[in-house]
Amino acid sequence: DTEVTQTPKHLVMGMTNKKSLKCEQHMGHRAMYWYKQKAKKPPELMFVYSYEKLSINESVPSRFSPECPNSSLLNLHLHALQPEDSALYLCASSQDPGQGSAEAFFGQGTRLTVV
């Protein structure tokens, strides 16, 4: 199983809503990532979890709150988002944090629209 599964595939939320994005992998990977991708732009790193601990936060606004309940799951909790937060949110995982040679496997993404 070389899949990273993201749910939901599409999400529309109001600016006062609270929602969560979910990501799951069963490859035994110990690093998990959240990326944000705007249209016609490359993915931008948001957060990195290594061995279930937050290791990198790329100065992301607090309205985005990551959580790693266990080594297979990664959540992104959303609250009070702005329309400019509308984007494709990509989850990825890699085998061994800190081993730069481990390639990242990406999920299909969640298309988020904030209205």
Added chain:
Amino acid sequence: AQSVTQPDIHITVSEGASLELRCNYSYGATPYLFWYVQSPGQGLQLLLKYFSGDTLVQGIKGFEAEFKRSQSSFNLRKPSVHWSDAAEYFCAVQGGSEKLVFGKGTKLTVNP
């Protein structure tokens, strides 16, 4: 900090023609290099990677890439393009941390 430049925003080729997508990186040591492909609205799929050793690496879907240290380049090639290769291609570099940095991407259009 590492960085990646993909000089070509958009490339159009005819089906059956050869393809080369350019990628230049900046990093103090030998980085780990990757090429990913993304179809519209989809996630990223790894085409190939370079860590060390042979500078010509083979990937999936008939793609290859050559690492040239002297030019700080990692260009992607395919001898004969298929219509299904139309997509966005991203070169990425990873230095000593878990952080993967992407280039701005090259959109490939394939004419019949």
